[in-house]
Amino acid sequence: MKALAPVAPPQPSAPRQRRKEARPQELLDAALALFVDKGFAATRAEEVAQRAGVSKGTLYLYYPSKEELFKAVVRSNLGTLIAEGIELVGCFEGSTSELLRELMHTWWNRFGNTPAAGIHKVVIAEVRNFPELAQFYSDEVIVPADRLFGNCIRRGVERGEFRPLPLHEAAHTLMAPLLFMLLCRHSFGCCAIEGRVEVDPTLVLETHLDLVLRGLEVRPPPAM
Numbered sequence: 001m002k003a004l005a006p007v008a009p010p011q012p013s014a015p016r017q018r019r020k021e022a023r024p025q026e027l028l029d030a031a032l033a034l035f036v037d038k039g040f041a042a043t044r045a046e047e048v049a050q051r052a053g054v055s056k057g058t059l060y061l062y063y064p065s066k067e068e069l070f071k072a073v074v075r076s077n078l079g080t081l082i083a084e085g086i087e088l089v090g091c092f093e094g095s096t097s098e099l100l101r102e103l104m105h106t107w108w109n110r111f112g113n114t115p116a117a118g119i120h121k122v123v124i125a126e127v128r129n130f131p132e133l134a135q136f137y138s139d140e141v142i143v144p145a146d147r148l149f150g151n152c153i154r155r156g157v158e159r160g161e162f163r164p165l166p167l168h169e170a171a172h173t174l175m176a177p178l179l180f181m182l183l184c185r186h187s188f189g190c191c192a193i194e195g196r197v198e199v200d201p202t203l204v205l206e207t208h209l210d211l212v213l214r215g216l217e218v219r220p221p222p223a224m
Contacts, residue, residue, distance in 0.1 A: 023052070026053070027048060027059060027063065027069070028076050029052070030051035031070070032115060032116060032118075033051065036119070036122060040070060043066070045059055067133065071133075073119065078111065081107065082144045082148055084106075086148050095161060096152060096161045100156075103148070103152065104205060108205055113201065120179060124183065145175065150168060153216070162217060165216070170216070181204060
């Protein structure tokens with residue numbers, strides 16, 4: 001009988017290689033989804049790692065604690081956006097009304113209309129129990145955002161486009177309806193409520209800008 005030729009053992013498949021540089025973003029995306037869905041306190045590090053497809057050790061390699069992971073989520077979604085807005089105020093060449101429209105629409109398109117919008121709900125609901133995160137959010141989001149819109153309004157006043165108004169209060173007036181819209185979207189907006197009137201967020205933004213700019217802009221003297 002003719003001897004059978006030996007069969008070479010199957011070669012083990014090469015382990016799936018993941019781009020190392022992509023892992024932090026994968027972790028941030030997973031953490032964002034879980035924080036928004038479950039809240040900060042209820043989210044476990046193991047869940048974030050599992051959702052991102054990595055080990056818990058890999059998660060801790062990049063973010064040594066859940067608090068640091070949350071801070072990274074906030075910085076990647078809000079810190080960069082606010083920094084870009086501050087830079088835009090310094091170099092914008094058009095009118096301040098046009099600048100405000102650019103800032104507000106950019107804010108909505110890159111934050112309010114994305115999954116990251118749920119961050120605000122998480123902060124409002126939970127920072128009272130996490131003072132360190134409350135201070136962090138104030139330092140990295142609230143104060144810089146107030147400065148951003150305050151500087152924008154100051155620009156309009158100095159150029160004679162806007163009426164003199166308290167900058168801090170005017171900045172809060174600009175932001176407050178948008179933050180309220182985020183809260184509604186991630187609370188009542190997630191429930192099937194009979195009779196609820198749906199609103200178009202873009203139309204709300206345009207209406208808000210129209211009302212605010214009519215109040216800010218210098219009014220011509222009445223005709224005699």
